[in-house]
Amino acid sequence: MKLLTHNMLTSKCIRGVNVGYPLSINASDVRVADVDFNPDFISRMIPKIDWPVLYNAVERLGHVEDLPKETPVNYESNEDFLKKAHHALLEVEIIHGELVCPESGRKFPINNGIPNMLLNEDEI
Amino acid sequence: MEVENQTFSMNKQKKVSRKLKRLQFMIERDTGTSCNQTATQNLVICNAGLVNGLSQEILYEHFSKHGSVIDIRLVPGKSYCFVSFSNVDSAINAYNEFNGKLKICQDNKPMYLLYIQVLPEVNSLYMWDKLPLGLILCDDFITSDEESTLLELCNFNTELIGIMKNRLVKHFGYEFRYDINNVDKTKPLNETIPCECNFLWKRLSDSDVKSGFKDFNPDQLTVNHYSPGQGIPHHIDTHSAFEDPIICLSLGSPVVMEFKNQDKHVCVLLPRRSLLIMSEESRYAWSHGIVPRKFDVIKNDSVTGYTSLKRGTRVSFTFRKILNGECKCNYKEKCDSGNNKQALENSVASKLEKLHVHEIYQNIAHHFSDTRHKPWPNVLKFIQSLDMGSIVIDVGCGNGKYLGNKDIYDIGCDYSSQLVSICKFRGYEVCVADCLKIPLRDDIADAALSIAVIHHLANEMRRLEALKEIVRVLKVGGKALIYVWAHEQIKNEEKSSYLKQDRKNRKKIDISDNSPSNIETIILPDGCVSFPVHTNRKEFKAQDVLVPWKLKDENKSTFLRYYHVFDEDELVTMCKKLSNVRIETSYYDQGNVCVILEKIQ
Incomplete structure (x- = not known):
């Protein structure tokens, strides 16, 4: 699971959970994959995502390197920044671990890169 | 269900006799009838009954091999039951072959038998004689020629028959939708009830059956084709869908239909070419169904008591009249009208x-x-x-x-x-x-x-x-x-x-x-x-x-x-x-x- 996906996932569908975001990550296996860099694609993605959530996620996984805490001004033309964002959003992948609901503590397993977000009958 | 043929060892014989004593005590206490040391024509099956899945069909299948079975009494909620033969020799033969050997129940344990002087009066599960209120059965309502004409109206694909697990169904007038158990009253089918059925209503009107059915004018027909072994789950025809009565013609083969209402359980033999009228309480409050099996056990009034009847291919014509407006029955707990339940519950x-x-x-x-x-x-x-x-x-x-x-x-x-x-x-x-x-x-x-x-x-x-x-x-x-x-x-x-x-x-x-x-x-x-x-x-x-x-x-x-x-x-x-x-x-x-x-x- 890529961190761009994590940036959008929530556990708000659990009954009694209001926001369910961001999900905290416990990862036991993290890999870095090579993904073709497309600066245009990344700069269009930046305004759609929650940057602090992305930053905290890469930090938690120990892949923060020198990603800035905040998005710089005029990032569209800042190729160095876009490459770092590209790496964090698309190249760092969680293979095994779990996502944890911040409100209920409910854990969602991640196996072979696939988070299982199904709920039990009594949770909906 | 197999019979073990080895003889008992001494140890096992002791065990069995202890077990029999316990069972005998329980039955004597429950029924107030004492068991016999000498053979009679009546047997108690001590450890097999309705609670462990025994049915009269299974009982009949085994016991009728030894003679004419004249009574079967299965007691609701009990793990014992009673069988009577027309003579003592049959009972002795059955006793010798089955006692401690025949495995007949779901738990696959051998059954134990005792002789009993008379069958105790028990509330047997099945009733045969008393029809539910409003249920009318007209024997020989149509002739063989009329039966053939009606059977030809609905040509069931014979290739399908026999390979399909379930009964086949065809609708006329309106389609009965099994998902919502209702008809879509706004969508009549192109095929209406064939005019070949019209003579039935004239005949019903001319018959001496209650005057209430003189104006019966159905607009929906469901034809069911049952191969031997097929049945239909228990149901009450949806109140809001159809008027009273519902009329069912049996063709091709007789079958036993069961009616249930609370703890009452009535079996009705529907002969071939008979007309069944379900009206009033029997239409609104009793569920009816056919158990899927290849033969029925029938109780009749003659000395023979029980007989078995092999099922053939049965085709039923169920005629109903679509209800416009709300159901006005007096059986509110069984009525869906008014709450508009068209959809499956979540x-x-x-x-x-x-x-x-x-x-x-x-x-x-x-x-x-x-x-x-x-x-x-x-x-x-x-x-x-x-x-x-x-x-x-x-x-x-x-x-x-x-x-x-x-x-x-x-x-x-x-x-x-x-x-x-x-x-x-x-x-x-x-x-x-x-x-x-x-x-x-x-x-x-x-x-x-x-x-x-x-x-x-x-x-x-x-x-x-x-x-x-x-x-x-x-x-x-x-x-x-x-x-x-x-x-x-x-x-x-x-x-x-x-x-x-x-x-x-x-x-x-x-x-x-x-x-x-x-x-x-x-x-x-x-x-x-x-x-x-x-x-x-x-x-x-x-x-x-x-x-x-x-x-x-x-x-x-x-x-x-x-x-x-x-x-x-x-x-x-x-x-x-x-x-x-x-x-x-x-x-x-x-x-x-x-x-x-x-x-x-």
Whole structure:
């Protein structure tokens, strides 16, 4: 699971959970994959995502390197920044671990890169 | 059910006699009747009865080998029962062969027998003599010639008979829908009740049966074809659907029909060519059903007591009159009228989806995926129209046929972890999720796909919820493409690609399907629901159907997927119930009903 996906996932569908975001990550296996860099694609993605959530996620996984805490001004033309964002959003992948609901503590397993977000009958 | 033939060892004999003493004590205490040391014609089966699954049919099958069985008394809630023979010798023979040997019950333990002087008076489960109130049986209502004429009216495909597990059904006048247990009163069928049946009402009116039936003028007929071994689950005909009475003609073979009301249980032998009138209490308060088995055990008044009757092929004509307005019965606890229960309850719908959608895709995932590679052109066109950097969620992504597009970020989700694994293997970004609970934040997707998904939800409320959930994750201005299977598979004389896949259908031939439906009953924890099984590559005969998927494995396993196929305007009508969307376009595409929605606020 890529961190761009994590940036959008929530556990708000659990009954009694209001926001369910961001999900905290416990990862036991993290890999870095090579993904073709497309600066245009990344700069269009930046305004759609929650940057602090992305930053905290890469930090938690120990892949923060020198990603800035905040998005710089005029990032569209800042190729160095876009490459770092590209790496964090698309190249760092969680293979095994779990996502944890911040409100209920409910854990969602991640196996072979696939988070299982199904709920039990009594949770909906 | 096997008989052990070895003789008992000394040890075992002691054990058995201790056991028999205990059982004898219990039976004497319960019934106040003492057991005999010497043989009589009456036997107690000490450790086998209704509580461990014994039936009079099984009892009869074994005990009648030793002579004429004149009485069987099964006691509700007890683990013992009684059998009487016409003479002592038969009882002795049965005792010697079965005692401590015959395994007849569900727990597969041998039965123990005792002789008893007289059969105790017990409240036997089955009643034979007292018909429910309002139930009238007219023997020999039609002649053999009339029977033949009626049987010819409904030609059941004889190839199907014998291979189908369930009874075959054909409707006239109105279709009875087994999903909602009702008829759609706004949609009469082209085929009305054949005029060959008209003589029945004149005859009924001329007969000495109660005057209340003189004006009976049915407009709905269901013909059921039962092969030996087939039955029908217990049911009360939906009050809001039909008037009183309901009239049933039995052709071809007799059968025993059971009627139940609370703890009362009445068996009625329906002879061949008889007419059964269910009126008043028997129509409104008693359920009726036919146990699936190949022979019935019948109690008759003659000395022989019980006899068995082998079932042949039975065809029943059930005539009903559609009710306009509310049901006015006095059996409110059994009446559905007024609460307008047209849809499956959510709990039933979700269990049905679990068994007949989710579990099926888990089982067929790989074969299903092998048959799903060619994307539909209009879906691709929608994806290709999206801007670079769009976030797209494919809700119900299946094997990922529409994932992995260049320059957009697409995430797939599906209930089937097997299908999701296939997507992951192909390098796509996916999660396992329920389309009714999409695990994404509100307002984040630029576009959403729901291709062939919503038709798997088993009531309209859930289908609407699924649409709402898609709209929730869309951002304002974001678009969703929805595809569902269409009820109508021919549009403007052009067959859908689904029908064309059958080579025969490519030529100009009639794809209409007048053959009777095979009805599958699904047993769920809260009751049962029945749906017709769809014939692949034919038109849909009902909106809620089970569609078979045949695996190409050694066993040729068949799985039945639940579908609600959509009428022409149904999807658009549903979308209009959402306040925050605009319908950009709606169209028919190769047997699918489709819309593109835009979230506007």
